[in-house]
Amino acid sequence: MSHAPPLGALLRQYAAGSALTCDPVEQGLLNRGYRLRTTRGRYFLKHHFDPETADPVAIARQHRATQRLADLGVPVAPPLTGTDGRTVAVIGGHAYALHPWIDGRHRHGGQLTTQQCARLGALLGVVHASLERVMPTQGRTPARPTDGTGATDGSAGTGGSARAGAGGSAAAEGVDPARGADPADTFALIDRLLAQVRRHRPYDAFDELARHRLLERRSLLERHADRRPPQGGSVGWVHGDFHPFNLLYRDGEPAAIVDWDRLGVHPRAEEAVRAAVIFFVRPVGALDLAKVRAYARAYRRTAGAGPTQLAAAVHRVWWERLNDFWMLRWHYERGDTRADPQFPAASALAVWWTREYDTVCEAFAG
Numbered sequence: 001m002s003h004a005p006p007l008g009a010l011l012r013q014y015a016a017g018s019a020l021t022c023d024p025v026e027q028g029l030l031n032r033g034y035r036l037r038t039t040r041g042r043y044f045l046k047h048h049f050d051p052e053t054a055d056p057v058a059i060a061r062q063h064r065a066t067q068r069l070a071d072l073g074v075p076v077a078p079p080l081t082g083t084d085g086r087t088v089a090v091i092g093g094h095a096y097a098l099h100p101w102i103d104g105r106h107r108h109g110g111q112l113t114t115q116q117c118a119r120l121g122a123l124l125g126v127v128h129a130s131l132e133r134v135m136p137t138q139g140r141t142p143a144r145p146t147d148g149t150g151a152t153d154g155s156a157g158t159g160g161s162a163r164a165g166a167g168g169s170a171a172a173e174g175v176d177p178a179r180g181a182d183p184a185d186t187f188a189l190i191d192r193l194l195a196q197v198r199r200h201r202p203y204d205a206f207d208e209l210a211r212h213r214l215l216e217r218r219s220l221l222e223r224h225a226d227r228r229p230p231q232g233g234s235v236g237w238v239h240g241d242f243h244p245f246n247l248l249y250r251d252g253e254p255a256a257i258v259d260w261d262r263l264g265v266h267p268r269a270e271e272a273v274r275a276a277v278i279f280f281v282r283p284v285g286a287l288d289l290a291k292v293r294a295y296a297r298a299y300r301r302t303a304g305a306g307p308t309q310l311a312a313a314v315h316r317v318w319w320e321r322l323n324d325f326w327m328l329r330w331h332y333e334r335g336d337t338r339a340d341p342q343f344p345a346a347s348a349l350a351v352w353w354t355r356e357y358d359t360v361c362e363a364f365a366g
Contacts, residue, residue, distance in 0.1 A: 005034060005047055006091050013082045013089045014098045016040050031261065035101065042101035044077070047094060053261035054095050056088045062260040063087040063097065065237075068134035074127060077102050077256045104248030104255040109279035114294045116252065117280075121295035123254055124242060124275060125302025128268045131237035180229040180316055181323035183221050189325060190218050196332040206340060210328055213347040220354055221322060229316045233309055236268045242275040269313035272299045273364060277317065277349070285348020286356075289363040296364045307365035314364050318357065321350045 007019045017040030025033040025044075032047040048054040067078040079087040079097040089096045109117065197211050239246075240262025248255045276295055280288045296310060327343045330336040353360055 005045060005096065007036075009091050010045070010089055010096055010098065011038060013084065013091075014080050015083050016043060016080070016098060031259075036098075043080075044099040044101050046097045046099065048096065048261070049094070050261075056090055056095050059088045059095055059097065059261075060086070062263050065131070065134060065263060066260055069127070069130055072130050072133065074130050075123075075254050075256050076260075077258055099258075102248050102250075102256040102258075104250040106244050106247065107249045108244045109288060109291055110282070112279075112291065114291060117291040118294040118298040120247075120254070120279065121272070121276075121298035122302045123257075124239075124272055125299045125305075127239060127242075127257065128236060128271075128303045131239075135237040178232060180319040183225040183228065183323070186221060186323045186325075187218065190214050193325060193328050193332060200332065206331070206343075209344065209347070210331070214325075214328075216351060217322065217347075220351065224322065224354065227315075227319065229312075229319050232267050232316060233269060233312050234267065235265050238264065238266045238268055238271040240264050240266065240271070242271060243278040267313060267316070268303065269305050269309045270317055272296070272303070272305070273310065273313045273317040274320075276364070277321070281345055281349055283345050284352075285345045286352045287349070287360065287363070289359065292360075292363040293366070311361050311365040314361050318350075318353055318360070321346075321353060324350065 005022070007022060011017060011019060017038035019036065019038050021035075021037045022045070023035045025035055031049045031053065034045040034047070036043045036045045048059055053059075063079050066076040069076050070078050077099045079099050081087055082089055082098075087097060089098075109120075112120065194211065194214050197207050197214070200207050239257065239260060241259060242257070246259045247257055276292050277287065280291050280295070282288060299305065300307070300310060324346070327339045327346060330339050331343075
């Protein structure tokens, strides 16, 4: 890592002893993390590096939310408080937070039993219901999405902050005013990406797959352009980035939900669908629908969400995926290849989902 954390100043601020070891944690696409062992214990040091999520005020709000959730029994890892009474340390213009180290491992949906999938859905439902209790109800304007690690281009995904903006009447009433991505914009993006693929040298297997998927997606969009979803459903506070790398398991049970950088106001049912798509996608680009059913039924029960809400969310997230090219944009526009391993399954999923649309809706809402 190019930026070494200022351990001396940080540990003094948190009265956390002297550093013994500090090793980077390589998982995560936005921020930087370190496994830190000091004379007083083991910690996770988080460097809030990404400009979109590094605002100390927003970070402090996330910290307050996780502490309140912990008080309700939700498995989270609230940060330590520094000697100045703050949870965020700003040193040299960089924002840091120190969390207790949580022993555990990440688990993909393929590593979970059907019962564990049901408990996963119930957990997310509890998170949404608990956030309703601990977060403010005023100013719940849906956050504008950004191109992030799990978000799609121009769609309500994992991007965006929770800052209240000047929304219209729909937003003021707790409804997402945004429509799905405009196919015209997506067609223009496909053309731009195809040109970048053709220019890329040396031309390799990734370029060939990218070209194939872009042409395939353009054909799918031409056939389904009239299915652009209308205005979104009801919104509420959500984690914003609920996926396997942000959930730690210990002894087969969830130990901690981490990385609340995307905490914000979005359609709750869409987060439930989006999370399931990430957890339960198989390498071939199909969903494990038996596990989806168990997860979705438990989520609906604990979140109080009805089948109609889930069906609408399925449609919006399907459309989101159909217009989704953030991995290719990272590869060709940023020169960032960290998401490349996800591309084969993610790009195949949109094709499979379109073919199995009714079956997928039944799994979530049936």
